[in-house]
Amino acid sequence: xxxxxxxxxxxxxxxxxxxxxLGYGVFFFATTLGLVRLGGGVQRALPSLANVVLLxxxxxxxxxxxxxxxxxxxxxxxxxxxxxxxxxxxxxxxLGLALPLSAMFLLGVGIPLVVLGGVGVASxxxxxLLGSGVLLTAVFTAIGFVVAxxxxxxxxGLATALVIWLGLTLVYDGVVLIASHSLAAYPLERxxxxxxxxxxxxxxxxxxxxxxxxxALLGYTGAVFEDFFGGVWGLVAAAGSLLAWVAFPYAxxxxxxxxxxx
Numbered sequence: 001x002x003x004x005x006x007x008x009x010x011x012x013x014x015x016x017x018x019x020x021x022l023g024y025g026v027f028f029f030a031t032t033l034g035l036v037r038l039g040g041g042v043q044r045a046l047p048s049l050a051n052v053v054l055l056x057x058x059x060x061x062x063x064x065x066x067x068x069x070x071x072x073x074x075x076x077x078x079x080x081x082x083x084x085x086x087x088x089x090x091x092x093x094x095l096g097l098a099l100p101l102s103a104m105f106l107l108g109v110g111i112p113l114v115v116l117g118g119v120g121v122a123s124x125x126x127x128x129l130l131g132s133g134v135l136l137t138a139v140f141t142a143i144g145f146v147v148a149x150x151x152x153x154x155x156x157g158l159a160t161a162l163v164i165w166l167g168l169t170l171v172y173d174g175v176v177l178i179a180s181h182s183l184a185a186y187p188l189e190r191x192x193x194x195x196x197x198x199x200x201x202x203x204x205x206x207x208x209x210x211x212x213x214x215x216a217l218l219g220y221t222g223a224v225f226e227d228f229f230g231g232v233w234g235l236v237a238a239a240g241s242l243l244a245w246v247a248f249p250y251a252x253x254x255x256x257x258x259x260x261x262x
Contacts, residue, residue, distance in 0.1 A: 003088040004095070007079070011096020015068065021104050024060055028052075028108025036116045046125050049109070050208040053133050054201055055169055057105065058140045062161040065097055065144025070154040090257045094250065098141045102134045109133065125208070128235070132204040135239075138246045139200045145253035149260060168201050200245040207238035 015021055031052055032045075039045035069076075072093075079089055113126050144161060151157040176195050196202045 003084050004092040007089060007092025008096045008099070011068075011093060012100050014072075015064075015097060015100045020060075020064060021100055024101070025104035025108040027056070028105060029112060032109050032112040033116075036112060042113055042116055042126060046129060047209060050129055050132075050205065053109070053129065053136070053208075054205055057133055057136045058169060058201060059165050061101055061137050061140035062144045062147070062165055063158065064101060065141045066148045066154075066157050066161045068097060069093070069145065069148035070157060086258045087254065090254050094141065094145060094253075098138050101141060102137045105133050105137060106130055129208050131239075132208050132242070135242045135246060136200065136204050139242065139249065142246060142249035142253055146249050146256065149253055149256040168199055172199050172202070197241050200242055203238045203241050203245070207235055207242075 032049060035045040035049050035052075036042055039048060076089070076093070080086070110130055113130075143164060147157050147161050147164070151160055176192070179195075180192065196206065
């Protein structure tokens with residue numbers, strides 16, 4: 001087994017020993033079960049469940065990634081004292097956090113959806129919700145790595161992660177809405193598309209809500225996106241942009257890690 005595989009195995013075991021990941025899976029299991037039962041079926045519950053996913057997944061992934069990296073800095077330094085490639089070590093650290101987080105999300109949301117009929121008429125939207133959650137996990141785990149390798153102090157790093165979460169999930173849409181209202185006299189379709197591509201949470205929201213045909217919940221940027229691209233091409237564009245969001249912070253974090261002086 002190579003360096004990456006050994007680090008992944010160690011990180012997965014270390015993460016699973018904590019109760020945070022178990023609580024993460026239980027939270028999504030209970031939330032999905034409750035929304036489906038109270039909402040009258042899988043298809044009706046998906047828009048509400050999507051909003052929970054879009055808030056909870058970025059927050060948990062950012063905090064788990066930053067906390068585990070700060071707490072494991074001594075372990076990282078120990079590994080780097082051996083002839084270990086930094087790229088392999090980084091890949092192992094990243095996969096060791098992203099994989100169990102994705103697995104717990106898939107189990108927590110997927111099991112209730114399958115048991116309660118999500119593989120029927122709502123199979124496509126349900127699969128898209130699960131895929132978007134996994135992509136958001138990869139994105140915000142990578143962003144957490146950028147924070148942990150850019151901010152030396154753990155308290156400031158956690159504060160930075162919370163500010164990023166608040167900015168992308170809550171503040172961003174408000175700023176876009178104010179800007180669109182203030183500049184209503186100008187053609188804003190293309191700037192709004194750019195604004196949405198710059199926010200991975202908006203991209204995931206639009207992809208999910210387009211699939212469940214909940215256009216009223218898309219918001220201004222989402223409505224522009226749907227009008228510009230349409231159904232299938234809109235989903236393809238959103239997925240491609242989310243993949244780019246996975247690659248960019250991953251590359252930035254890797255660059256920071258390779259230049260760090262432990």
